[in-house]
Amino acid sequence: MTVGKIARRTFLIGSAAIAGGLAVGYYLYRRPYDNPLLRDAKAGEGVFNPYVKIGPDNRIVIIVPRSEMGQGVQTTLAALVAEELDVPLKGVEIEHGPASWAYYNEAVLADGGPFAKFDTGFVAETARDVIGAAGKILGFQVTGGSSSAVDAFTKMREAGALARTLLLESASGMLGHPAQALKTVDGRIVSPDGSSLPYGAVAEKAAKLPLPAHVELKKHTEWRYLGKPQDRTDIPAKVTGKAQFGIDIDLPGMVYATVRMNPHLGGAMKSFDASDAMKMRGVESVASIGNGVAVIADNSWRAFKAADAVKIEWAPAGYPKSTDEMFAAIAKRAGYGEGFAFRNDGDVRELFKAARPEDVIEAEYRAPFLAHACMEPMNATAQWKDGRLDIWAPTQVPTLVQSLAASEFGIRAQDVNLHVTFLGGGFGRRLETDYALYAMRVAKFAGGRPVKVTWTREEDMQHDAYRPAAIGRFRGIVQKGGLPVALDANIAAPSVMKSITGRAWTSLPFAGPDKTIAEGSFDQPYDISNYRVCGAAVDLSVPVSFWRSVGNSYNGFFHETFLDELAHKSGIDPVEMRLKLMAKWPAAIKVVEEAARMSGWG
Numbered sequence: 001m002t003v004g005k006i007a008r009r010t011f012l013i014g015s016a017a018i019a020g021g022l023a024v025g026y027y028l029y030r031r032p033y034d035n036p037l038l039r040d041a042k043a044g045e046g047v048f049n050p051y052v053k054i055g056p057d058n059r060i061v062i063i064v065p066r067s068e069m070g071q072g073v074q075t076t077l078a079a080l081v082a083e084e085l086d087v088p089l090k091g092v093e094i095e096h097g098p099a100s101w102a103y104y105n106e107a108v109l110a111d112g113g114p115f116a117k118f119d120t121g122f123v124a125e126t127a128r129d130v131i132g133a134a135g136k137i138l139g140f141q142v143t144g145g146s147s148s149a150v151d152a153f154t155k156m157r158e159a160g161a162l163a164r165t166l167l168l169e170s171a172s173g174m175l176g177h178p179a180q181a182l183k184t185v186d187g188r189i190v191s192p193d194g195s196s197l198p199y200g201a202v203a204e205k206a207a208k209l210p211l212p213a214h215v216e217l218k219k220h221t222e223w224r225y226l227g228k229p230q231d232r233t234d235i236p237a238k239v240t241g242k243a244q245f246g247i248d249i250d251l252p253g254m255v256y257a258t259v260r261m262n263p264h265l266g267g268a269m270k271s272f273d274a275s276d277a278m279k280m281r282g283v284e285s286v287a288s289i290g291n292g293v294a295v296i297a298d299n300s301w302r303a304f305k306a307a308d309a310v311k312i313e314w315a316p317a318g319y320p321k322s323t324d325e326m327f328a329a330i331a332k333r334a335g336y337g338e339g340f341a342f343r344n345d346g347d348v349r350e351l352f353k354a355a356r357p358e359d360v361i362e363a364e365y366r367a368p369f370l371a372h373a374c375m376e377p378m379n380a381t382a383q384w385k386d387g388r389l390d391i392w393a394p395t396q397v398p399t400l401v402q403s404l405a406a407s408e409f410g411i412r413a414q415d416v417n418l419h420v421t422f423l424g425g426g427f428g429r430r431l432e433t434d435y436a437l438y439a440m441r442v443a444k445f446a447g448g449r450p451v452k453v454t455w456t457r458e459e460d461m462q463h464d465a466y467r468p469a470a471i472g473r474f475r476g477i478v479q480k481g482g483l484p485v486a487l488d489a490n491i492a493a494p495s496v497m498k499s500i501t502g503r504a505w506t507s508l509p510f511a512g513p514d515k516t517i518a519e520g521s522f523d524q525p526y527d528i529s530n531y532r533v534c535g536a537a538v539d540l541s542v543p544v545s546f547w548r549s550v551g552n553s554y555n556g557f558f559h560e561t562f563l564d565e566l567a568h569k570s571g572i573d574p575v576e577m578r579l580k581l582m583a584k585w586p587a588a589i590k591v592v593e594e595a596a597r598m599s600g601w602g
Contacts, residue, residue, distance in 0.1 A: 046203030058200035065103035069423035084160030101139030116523030170206035246394035261292035264317035339536025342522035346530030376424020428546030465545030472558035520555025
């Protein structure tokens with residue numbers, strides 16, 4: 001980190017501690033968490049840090065604490081360690097590792113403030129530093145926000161470099177040469193006279209050496225793996241069927257279950273009659289899980305069929321009953337200037353008052369609620385036995401699921417053993433914890449046996465936490481042959497942040513403007529003198545959540561379509577107009593030029 005960043009964090013986090021805001025203060029931010037791998041270390045094994053362990057048989061294990069859902073994160077993050085540890089990527093084993101605060105994600109929160117990516121001013125950078133630091137203080141182990149590589153880039157390289165440094169120091173006595181004279185080659189330590197040792201021969205001793213104050217990272221000109229194409233480490237298991245997704249879990253003595261929840265989201269269950277279901281073959285029990293029922297049977301299909309036979313009286317939901325009514329509620333908040341101004345350059349209001357009608361263009365865009373529709377339906381397996389809970393779950397938030405389980409059963413977090421499987425798609429859906437929570441509750445009725453709870457596809461679609469529906473109202477001023485003089489936009493949608501913090505994702509309340517409503521509109525690199533983008537939150541009581549690219553998924557459509565409308569009215573080529581408006585941002589220009597080239601524009 002730069003001195004500037006350290007100074008900002010010291011001042012701001014320290015000030016918050018004095019004011020009582022963050023009682024832990026800067027000390028907790030800097031203090032490392034305990035290494036979770038030490039709890040289960042085997043005899044002769046060298047555990048160097050939360051990311052690297054090496055056995056006496058030279059078995060090298062790299063911990064990748066981010067969920068693999070098809071994005072290749074296991075390969076990318078393992079390569080960061082392998083590069084600095086000087087081992088072939090194909091020669092290591094990769095594990096997800098335990099749920100632990102040691103695997104906090106600092107980058108996922110850092111860009112949560114209402115600032116554009118290209119805003120590098122003092123306020124924006126300071127906010128990123130402080131919000132990011134909160135990611136460690138809160139112990140968020142999370143895969144999301146396209147943040148995994150950004151967060152891991154330095155810390156996991158340092159983990160590999162640290163292990164390599166200690167291995168060289170430990171081997172110097174055995175090989176009879178100072179550590180500086182030794183080198184490493186593909187998992188072996190080589191001396192100037194050609195003699196060598198495998199890492200495993202010195203790993204246990206090396207891991208117990210005092211930590212060096214500083215480790216040197218490789219220069220990018222020395223990289224063997226980073227920045228170069230690599231074979232995906234997860235593909236062989238996936239194409240041969242060996243990869244274990246949540247829905248693949250198969251344990252001795254396992255029973256199977258499914259759930260039926262109130263189709264009126266957030267509504268209660270008034271009563272249920274399971275007499276017909278209990279007569280069906282293979283059905284063991286039907287139990288209440290709060291806002292619905294769970295059916296336990298001897299296979300999933302029988303559980304599905306029995307759930308259809310349960311007669312349930314549902315309470316209504318608190319939101320409008322039709323799509324039209326929901327959009328009417330959203331439209332009430334879609335007036336120009338409504339909500340929070342995420343961008344407010346120039347004097348938009350006065351300019352529109354004085355504009356000629358023929359120079360003004362207006363448009364309204366709408367986007368619907370969308371389900372995540374992961375290929376693998378929601379599922380989790382749980383076993384409650386002898387005061388311990390085991391959970392097998394395809395989750396993006398391991399520490400949150402662990403914490404939720406401890407609270408549900410009134411046990412310590414260390415008595416919850418969470419096994420993170422491959423995810424058959426996530427896209428933000430598995431940042432939620434409902435599917436894991438229901439499995440925990442069903443486990444209470446399984447008599448100590450593991451129970452796999454699988455949702456039907458219909459249940460999955462009807463009980464998502466959706467991408468918000470949204471309305472975007474845009475107006476602009478443009479004259480024939482000229483660039484836009486003004487752009488005024490309002491985006492109205494339910495707040496993802498408010499919805500999430502109202503559920504089990506975190507106990508922290510949400511306050512302030514929700515960037516996700518307007519991202520993709522307010523933070524575009526266009527230089528228009530009079531430029532206002534507002535975002536207004538709408539409370540519909542429909543659960544909404546992070547959805548791949550979040551606000552960009554609808555704002556990209558809203559904002560860029562309106563830019564095309566402005567170009568059309570002016571008679572300027574849309575690409576030419578964008579390039580002129582992006583003159584201050586060379587990187588953005590390159591993106592547009594490349595997109596134009598690839599698409600054969602013109």
